[in-house]
Amino acid sequence: MTLERPYSRPLKQLNSVGLRPTSQRMIIAKILFDGTDKHVTAEMLHYEVLKSQKKVSLATVYNTLHLFTELGLLREIIVASDCSYFDTNTSNHYHFYHEDTQELIDIHENDIRIDRLPTPPEGSQITRVDVVVKVGKKSR
C-alpha cells in the first residue's frame, strides 16, 4: 500500500489523460490506483466509494469507468452477460473466473501460452485476445 503518497498516483493518472481531477474522479482513482491490481464491477466500486468518503452517484461511477477505459487507464473484461469487470492492470494477461464466487483472478503471463494464433478473416485484424479460464469448486 502506498500510504505515504496517497494522492500522487491518482492525480498523475488523471493528468496523464487530460481529465480534470474533480473530487469524484479523485475518490475513484484513489481507490482504483492504489498500486495493486484490482478487478472491480461498477457496483463494487460504488460500494467502495460510499464506504470511504462522500457520495458519488452510480451514474458517475459508470461514466468514470468507461472514460478511464477509453483513455486506457482500465481494461474491461467480459466474463458474464450480467456484469462487467474493469481491470486496473492494462497489460496483456488473462484471467481465471471462479463461477461460484464470481471472482476474477489474474493468470500470470508466464503461466499460459497461446502459440499459433489464427489468421483473422479477410480484411480484419486482431485487436485483442481474451482468455477466460472458468473454474469451479473442486468436486471431490
Place this chain on the structure above:
Amino acid sequence: MTLERPYSRPLKQLNSVGLRPTSQRMIIAKILFDGTDKHVTAEMLHYEVLKSQKKVSLATVYNTLHLFTELGLLREIIVASDCSYFDTNTSNHYHFYHEDTQELIDIHENDIRIDRLPTPPEGSQITRVDVVVKVGKKSR
C-alpha cells in the same frame, strides 16, 4: 444441407435429452440443428422462427435456448455484455468476434493452441477455457 431428412436430426436431439418434442421445440431445433454449425442470439433465433413458420414467443425462445444449453445441446458464448450467443457446435473450439459486425466465427482447433494451462487456484478445478479473439476492420 440435409434436405432429405429435415426432421430426423432435431427429433433425435430432443429425444436424446428427454425433452418432449413440442411444435415450438421442433421448430427451433430444426433451425438450429440443420447439420451446420450456427451461432445465434435469442433475437436472431426468434427472427428466424417467425420467418420460417408459425409464431413462437420470445420467452419460449429464451427458455428453450437455456434448456438446450443445460442439456448440452448448445454452448453459450459470452462476447459482449449486452447479448449472449449460443453455439450449436459444443465441442472444444474458440472464436473470432468481429467488433464491427458483431459476427462470431469459429476458430478451428488446429489454428490455435494453448499450451501450459495454468494451475487453477487452490480448491478449484478448470471447467472450461474460453478464448475470444477480437478482430476489427483492417486499418489500411
Place this chain on the structure above:
DNA sequence: GTGTTTGCAAAGTGTTTGCAATTTA
C-alpha cells in the same frame, strides 16, 4: 387426467441518457 409447456405481460437487472444544477479552470 396429469404433469409439462407455452404465451403473455409484468417485473427485473445492469446500464445509459437527458437535462438542470454545480463545479472547474
Place this chain on the structure above:
DNA sequence: TAAATTGCAAACACTTTGCAAACAC
C-alpha cells in the same frame, strides 16, 4: 464565464418470471 462534470430520475435493452390456458403422453 465558458466548458466540463455531476446527480437524479427516467429510459433502456435484454432477460426472466408468474400464472392461466393449452398441450403431450
